[in-house]
Amino acid sequence: xxxxxxxxxxxxxxxxxxxxxxxxxxxxxxxxxxxxxxxxxxxxxxxxxxxxxxxxxxxxxxxxxxxxxxxxxxxxxxxxxxxxxxxxxxxxxxxxxxxxxxxxxxxxxxxxxxxxxxxxxxxxxxxxxxxxxxxxxxxxxxxxxxxxxxxxxxxxxxxxxxxxxxxxxxxxxxxxxxxxxxxxxxxxxxxxxxxxxxxxxxxxxxxxxxxxxxxxxxxxxxxxxxxxx
Amino acid sequence: xxxxxxxxxxxxxxxxxxxxxxxxxxxxxxxxxxxxxxxxxxxxxxxxxxxxxxxxxxxxxxxxxxxxxxxxxxxxxxxxxxxxxxxxxxxxxxxxxxxxxxxxxxxxxxxxxxxxxxxxxxxxxxxxxxxxxxxxxxxxxxxxxxxxxxxxxxxxxxxxxxxxxxxxxxxxxxxxxxxxxxxxxxxxxxxxxxxxxxxxxxxxxxxxxxxxxxxxxxxxxxxxxxxxx
Numbered sequence: 001x002x003x004x005x006x007x008x009x010x011x012x013x014x015x016x017x018x019x020x021x022x023x024x025x026x027x028x029x030x031x032x033x034x035x036x037x038x039x040x041x042x043x044x045x046x047x048x049x050x051x052x053x054x055x056x057x058x059x060x061x062x063x064x065x066x067x068x069x070x071x072x073x074x075x076x077x078x079x080x081x082x083x084x085x086x087x088x089x090x091x092x093x094x095x096x097x098x099x100x101x102x103x104x105x106x107x108x109x110x111x112x113x114x115x116x117x118x119x120x121x122x123x124x125x126x127x128x129x130x131x132x133x134x135x136x137x138x139x140x141x142x143x144x145x146x147x148x149x150x151x152x153x154x155x156x157x158x159x160x161x162x163x164x165x166x167x168x169x170x171x172x173x174x175x176x177x178x179x180x181x182x183x184x185x186x187x188x189x190x191x192x193x194x195x196x197x198x199x200x201x202x203x204x205x206x207x208x209x210x211x212x213x214x215x216x217x218x219x220x221x222x223x224x225x226x227x228x229x
Numbered sequence: 230x231x232x233x234x235x236x237x238x239x240x241x242x243x244x245x246x247x248x249x250x251x252x253x254x255x256x257x258x259x260x261x262x263x264x265x266x267x268x269x270x271x272x273x274x275x276x277x278x279x280x281x282x283x284x285x286x287x288x289x290x291x292x293x294x295x296x297x298x299x300x301x302x303x304x305x306x307x308x309x310x311x312x313x314x315x316x317x318x319x320x321x322x323x324x325x326x327x328x329x330x331x332x333x334x335x336x337x338x339x340x341x342x343x344x345x346x347x348x349x350x351x352x353x354x355x356x357x358x359x360x361x362x363x364x365x366x367x368x369x370x371x372x373x374x375x376x377x378x379x380x381x382x383x384x385x386x387x388x389x390x391x392x393x394x395x396x397x398x399x400x401x402x403x404x405x406x407x408x409x410x411x412x413x414x415x416x417x418x419x420x421x422x423x424x425x426x427x428x429x430x431x432x433x434x435x436x437x438x439x440x441x442x443x444x445x446x447x448x449x450x451x452x453x454x455x456x457x458x
Binding site: 046129132133138142145146150163165167168170171172173175176178180182183185186188191198199200203206207213 | 362396402404
């Protein structure tokens with residue numbers, strides 16, 4: 001900025017495809033402001049209706065700068081998702097350090113805690129909303145979940161069906177978050193968090209490390225097939 | 230129509246708030262056409278953006294006729310939901326006739342089968358989309374689920390925590406349907422239906438009739454707490 005002012009007394013002429021001046025003006029916080037704006041836009045309007053221009057406007061920068069940092073709208077969405085999902089995406093690391101018989105507990109607690117507070121819930125919920133409404137957003141979300149979460153947890157679980165097990169455990173947790181925080185179905189919505197964790201952790205543990213259907217012939221007619229009686 | 234034609238040779242003058250002529254014109258299929266139009270509109274645009282006028286246009290009737298049959302937009306939504314959810318809403322009847330130790334199997338199969346075919350899946354998915362996006366639609370959906378499904382299944386299950394148990398079983402199924410059919414997360418999406426049922430039925434059965442957390446002291450440190458070992 002100081003260099004430029006000596007050469008160009010008035011506003012600099014805008015040069016297409018070159019956000020360098022704006023980059024300098026926007027300063028070191030620009031990338032974070034763009035991500036925050038993107039998260040807000042995606043949360044409020046959904047993936048479909050958000051434009052790179054609107055994201056740029058919200059961040060007080062030029063649209064070219066958004067492209068400069070992130071590329072396409074999909075790529076801004078991936079970056080916004082990754083930031084919002086950071087607490088969830090750390091689950092594989094937790095699994096690596098937890099005792100094998102405590103992974104259900106550890107995963108269930110971490111996942112549900114993210115949904116308890118509005119500050120961590122809203123960004124994740126915005127992603128889920130976008131993915132439910134839009135196939136391109138669903139594809140981005142799917143890729144991120146597979147690459148950063150399911151494959152990494154599955155790598156730490158025994159057995160050839162590990163990815164299916166992890167997916168069905170995720171289904172239990174995603175469904176619980178949806179009924180508790182979005183549909184707000186009672187009494188799931190009002191049950192204290194510890195009560196929900198106490199009931200879901202054993203189910204998640206079972207999905208990840210319990211006997212599969214082929215290990216339990218005739219299990220359909222037990223009163224609780226998971227109890228092995 | 231025949232009575233009117235003798236009195237009024239030309240088109241009848243429209244009378245505000247009286248859809249009687251249109252009712253006659255629309256014929257006995259009008260109610261169904263309105264519901265079909267409503268389902269299509271809600272599926273395509275979501276609860277927010279649908280107007281009674283658009284529903285009427287899709288059905289080839291007057292907006293007054295929609296109000297005449299259903300009342301408000303919320304009430305059209307309820308009626309559209311009830312039709313679309315009919316296969317799911319019959320679950321409590323199934324539970325009443327199934328052996329107590331087979332309810333997990335029966336509920337899981339019925340619920341997931343609804344999601345397998347596009348004809349039964351799309352209307353339910355449209356409702357879920359609306360409910361995820363809009364608080365008024367969520368409230369309608371919540372009321373219907375509670376009244377017609379959860380309370381009735383819970384009434385057939387033992388214990389003071391029956392509604393919570395049914396809600397968490399529903400969470401497992403809703404989450405599985407979402408990951409399989411909306412996010413299309415692999416390998417959950419491609420697993421044959423029978424494989425998914427074989428894995429989820431025992432979990433649903435456990436939620437409904439298995440031991441609760443207070444029955445399993447120290448269960449956190451069992452390798453599969455549900456196995457009762």
